[in-house]
Amino acid sequence: MGRFHRHADGTDHSHDDHSHDHDPLHDHSHHHDHDHPHDHDHRDVGDHSGYATGVERVEVLEAILGENDRVAAANRAELAGHGVRTVNLMSSPGAGKTSLLRRTIPALAGRLRVGILEGDIATSIDADALTDLGAAVSLVNTADGFGGECHLDAVMVRSGLTRLPLADLDLLVIENVGNLVCPAEFDVGQDARAMVYAITEGEEKPLKYPVMFRTADVVVVNKIDLLPHLDFDLDAFRANLAAVNPTATVIELSARTGDGLDPWLDWLAAVAAG
Amino acid sequence: MHELSICSAIAQTAMDHAGGRAVRRVRLRVGHFRQVVPDTLTYCWDLQTRGGPLDGCTLDVEHVPAVVVCRSCGESTGLSHPILVCGACQSREVELVSGEEFLIESIDVAEEVS
Numbered sequence: 001m002g003r004f005h006r007h008a009d010g011t012d013h014s015h016d017d018h019s020h021d022h023d024p025l026h027d028h029s030h031h032h033d034h035d036h037p038h039d040h041d042h043r044d045v046g047d048h049s050g051y052a053t054g055v056e057r058v059e060v061l062e063a064i065l066g067e068n069d070r071v072a073a074a075n076r077a078e079l080a081g082h083g084v085r086t087v088n089l090m091s092s093p094g095a096g097k098t099s100l101l102r103r104t105i106p107a108l109a110g111r112l113r114v115g116i117l118e119g120d121i122a123t124s125i126d127a128d129a130l131t132d133l134g135a136a137v138s139l140v141n142t143a144d145g146f147g148g149e150c151h152l153d154a155v156m157v158r159s160g161l162t163r164l165p166l167a168d169l170d171l172l173v174i175e176n177v178g179n180l181v182c183p184a185e186f187d188v189g190q191d192a193r194a195m196v197y198a199i200t201e202g203e204e205k206p207l208k209y210p211v212m213f214r215t216a217d218v219v220v221v222n223k224i225d226l227l228p229h230l231d232f233d234l235d236a237f238r239a240n241l242a243a244v245n246p247t248a249t250v251i252e253l254s255a256r257t258g259d260g261l262d263p264w265l266d267w268l269a270a271v272a273a274g
Numbered sequence: 275m276h277e278l279s280i281c282s283a284i285a286q287t288a289m290d291h292a293g294g295r296a297v298r299r300v301r302l303r304v305g306h307f308r309q310v311v312p313d314t315l316t317y318c319w320d321l322q323t324r325g326g327p328l329d330g331c332t333l334d335v336e337h338v339p340a341v342v343v344c345r346s347c348g349e350s351t352g353l354s355h356p357i358l359v360c361g362a363c364q365s366r367e368v369e370l371v372s373g374e375e376f377l378i379e380s381i382d383v384a385e386e387v388s
Contacts, residue, residue, distance in 0.1 A: 055298050055382040060291050064283055064302065064376045151276055181309050182276040210356030211309050243357040246366060 068186055071154035075161065075189025082166035084115070085272045086174060088190035090212065092205075093178030095198040096222040098126045099255035100264070101175065105133040107265055108171075112272050115169040117160045119152040119177050126175065138163040142177060151182035154189055171272040180209040192271045198223040199230060203237040210244040218249040218267055225254035277310065277318040284319070284378060285328055292383045299332045299382035305375035306340040307356055340373025 063069060079086050091097050101116060108114055115136040118127040127139040140160040142149040149156070157174060164172070174190060176183040195216040197205065200223055206213040213219065219241060227234065234252075241248060249267060253260030288300050304310055312335040319333040340353040344360035344367065351361030353373065360368050 054385050056295075056385050057380050057382055058291055059380050060287065060378045061380075062287055062291075062378050064280060064287070064378055066287065067283060147279070149276065149279060153279070185276060185309060207356070211307060214356070243359075246358075 065186065068154045071158055072187035072189040075154055075158055076191070078161065079166065079172065079189060082169070084166055084169045084172050085274060086172045086190045086192075087268065087271055088174050088176060088183070088188055088193045089196065090176045090180075090183045090193065090216070091178060091196035091198075092180045092201060095178070095196045095201065096255045097175050097178070097196050098129055100196055100220065100222065100253075101130055101173065102133065103255050103258055103261055104173075104265065104268070105130065105135045107261060108268065109134055111265075112170045112269060113168055115164045115166075115172045117152075117157060117164065117172060117174045119156065119160075119175055121148055121150070121177060136164050136169065149182075150177055150179045151186050152176050152188055153186045157188040171268060173268075180205070180212045184209075184212040184215045191274075192217045194218045194220060194267075196220045196222050199226060199232045199234070199237070203233050203240055206237070206240040206244045213241060213248070214245045216245065216248055218251060218264075219245075220264060221250060221252040222255050224252045224260060225257050277314045278322065280310065280315065281318045281322045284333070285322060285326075287378050288331070288381050289327065291381055295383040295385075297328055297331045297381050297383055299334060301334045301336065301379045301381070303336050303338050303375045303377045303379050305338045305373040306353070307370075307373045308376050310335075310376075312337070336379070338372055338375045341371050342368035343371050344368050 076086070089097055089101075105114055105116075116127075116130055116138070118130065118137055118139045120126055120139070120141055122141055122143040124139050124141075127137050130137050138160040140146075140152065140156050142152070142156060146153075146156050152174065166172075174188060176188075193215050195212060195218075197213075197219055199221060221234075221237070226232075238250065241250065251260065251263045251267065253264055255261075284300060284302070288297050302315075304312070304315075315335060316333050319331075323329055323331055340356075341350055342353055342358060342360060343350050344363060344365050346365035346367050347360060347363040349360060349362035350371070353359075353361070358368050358370060359366055
């Protein structure tokens with residue numbers, strides 16, 4: 001909070017020291033040389049009703065997340081410079097991202113050199129669960145200097161990249177914060193987006209969280225071993241997913257048993273091969 | 275709930291374009307398919323700007339409808355649900371031409387340096 005109160009030029013425009021009901025002829029010096037086009041209105045706006053000055057409209061036309069996108073492009077370029085391909089792995093909390101990675105890392109040993117950038121709001125629980133598997137792991141806690149954000153953004157990923165041996169990696173998996181909304185909005189510099197969906201979440205989730213499901217290049221349908229025990233309609237889920245994202249690759253597997261893992265490993269290898 | 279970080283980005287961009295002048299109004303264009311709740315955004319905007327250089331600056335959020343153009347029948351139709359289908363012929367061969375906007379369109383600044 002308050003971080004944007006710094007001006008790039010170091011100036012401080014705090015308005016705490018004047019009241020908003022002042023006389024328009026107060027001690028501001030009002031130089032009105034009106035030689036610029038006046039296609040704007042002169043309504044006073046906001047709470048500054050005491051200002052006698054008009055307003056000028058300035059066209060901006062910039063992406064709201066433009067700065068994030070610029071840092072994401074820098075991340076992508078740096079990773080590419082080291083020959084690293086990157087997957088942004090997203091899901092709701094508890095869908096099985098970390099369990100899938102615990103299966104994935106040993107299974108790719110000897111095939112790909114894998115690094116993990118682990119994003120969580122707090123704790124090193126997931127990072128700890130991955131460190132004994134032979135992958136380089138960098139932890140980013142968003143509660144530690146990043147406002148406890150519900151997603152990773154490009155700047156957070158940039159900070160995590162500095163703690164990874166990029167020259168020694170083929171594939172980086174960024175395990176995003178568990179959340180089906182916000183991570184979909186932020187480019188972090190990935191080459192591909194994967195999401196883990198667990199069949200315990202219900203068939204309707206693609207329709208409820210369409211942006212997340214639409215951004216995914218691959219949807220891993222996890223906990224498929226539970227299918228006999230649930231009232232889950234797999235065909236209805238597939239239809240809902242196809243409605244919002246007809247081109248997604250769908251891989252059904254169980255991170256718990258390891259069944260169905262091979263297509264996922266092949267997909268990762270294809271990403272790593274560029 | 276990423277509205278706070280979005281407000282931070284909006285504020286920085288607005289000030290970058292204001293050239294030191296007071297920003298009275300910021301206009302956004304937000305597509306139907308962006309996951310931003312306008313009321314939440316304006317609430318967070320008030321929280322974040324209070325007491326700072328953008329105190330009192332109004333945030334206008336213009337909603338941009340989602341529109342697809344059909345490659346089969348050529349019609350343009352609006353979408354209320356995120357299912358990419360032509361409203362005229364039900365074809366799935368459609369292109370989304372609006373609805374994903376997430377732009378700062380313009381700002382109103384005071385005519386003089388405050």
